[in-house]
Amino acid sequence: MGDKVRIFDTTLRDGEQSPGASMNAEEKLRVARQLARLGVDIIEAGFAFSSPGDFESVKRIAHEVEGPVVCSLARAREEDINAAWEALKGAPRVRIHTFISTSDIHLKYQFRLTRKEALKRAVEMVGLAKSYTDDVEFSPMDASRTQIEYLYEVIGAVIGAGAATVNIPDTVGYALPRQFGELIKGIKENVPGIGRAVISVHCHNDLGLAVANSLSAVINGARQVECTINGIGERAGNCSLEEIVMILKTRKDILMMETGIVTEHLYPSSRLVSAITGMVVQPNKAIVGDNAFAHESGIHQDGLLKEKTTYEIMRPESVGISKSKLILGKHSGRHAFKARLKELGYELGEDDLIRAFDRFKRLADAKKEVFDEDIEAVVQDEILRIEVHEGYKLMGLDVRSGTDVRPRAAVTMEVRGQAVKEEGEGDGPVDAVYKTIARITGTKSVLLRYSVNAITGGTDAQGEVTVRLEEDGHIVLGQGAHPDIIVASARAYINALNRLEYKKKEKRERLV
């Protein structure tokens, strides 16, 4: 047995701060259930005070997801901490995570507080949080650029006020591994009462060092790592959960530490977060990228055929990548479909399951081989979209295009319960469809990006279309999948328009 390192997942809070990655309450709940299955110790479910949507998500996750401690972020302000508690209270395992900046740069230019004032507020607010729950975490924001004696003083004071976890953020991703490790070591050696608290770290990836810095911190005494699935998050993102977990597992011989993560759920979790946020995983990403276990060189392949360990330091199955990717066909039954969905992180209600299965059967008829990616696309397209906003629905589509005709589209849509039909032209079939949909909905949004991917090989593959729209500073992603890429394009656009409506509504309800 090695020393336990707690995994604090902030995909739903910091990860959601990735531009364009916002999730609605249903989607967050789905990710939270998968995180519980994955075995994370703490889920940072959101920032309850920041919006009614976040408040609702924190509340639902805390009350409905079993296993992990559920945490809400809160600035060191009374109203924030009260809102966090309001969302968490009554749930089985909860934490309040409060923070205040401590670096001179932040205090002087952003918050206009003196060190003394910041320290006083930190202690008072930890005390307030502690009056609600024993599980209180405190972060001195921009810790890696904070004057060191002052940092020790703040950490000691909040532990005195009852903080059970002290989190050291490298907020701007500036630290270097050895330096950050020494910072943790210094805290361990110099802060009075530090033995009563767990030291946590929260590293950003601006210089590509988030995982390295987190690892260095762990080697020097940190016992909680804040991280996200696929490393998503503010700017260049956070420490990647799958990477730090697999480092600790694969090099346990040297590091002698372990986590509670069920690593076989890493890949399905990565896929789920990627599908829901629209943040694609780069193919050469460690652990979960498409090429992470693909051996191309002849010499390597020869070695692998003789003995796996010649070139494989981890087995793909250990992170949940199945050896044979083909999994279901037209003769597969509903039970097999349901079981596979569960492995992929989707637990559907009976009605949704019937709808998804029906769509899967039609797909399996049209396409000989059905892959995990196809099933995910079906679920995303058929089930998850309706949880966003049902204002716009595609009812019918008729498109003409070719070498000698001006592309033309006839689109029938349901707009807030009313069927509307329009026809229009464009430079290509997608352009004709999009212009017609834009006319029907009257949208003022701008299309920032359009991309189409074949989900699997073969010309019968489903096309997966991703679009990015912007209106009034809101950026949303929309996705659609269908064997006909024009239909997939229409679905993606309408999905994005629905998300935009949801965003605009959420902003109207926003408190701050």
Ligand code: MN
């Ligand atoms: Mn952060």
